[in-house]
Amino acid sequence: MPMINVQMFEGRTTEQRRKLAKELTDATCRALDCTPDAVQIILTDVKKENWAEAGKLFSD
Template structure:
């Protein structure tokens, strides 16, 4: 069973999340030949002050 973890900045709408889940599920099923009920997706919101790149917080 494929498990997909998505980490992204908070602020996406429920509709955007639904679309993401649908697209990820469809793509996974095409690539792996599995059924949609086998695909699980975890979406985690991250605050910009909790994410850094190149030594700088995204909130800065």
């Protein structure tokens, strides 16, 4: 069973999250020839002060 973890900045609407889950599920089913009920997705919101790139926080 495929499990997909998505980490993204806070601020997405429920509708955006719903659309992302649907699109990821559809793409996974096409690529892996599985049924939608086999796909699990975890969406995690991350605050910008908890995410860094190249040594800098995104909140800076």
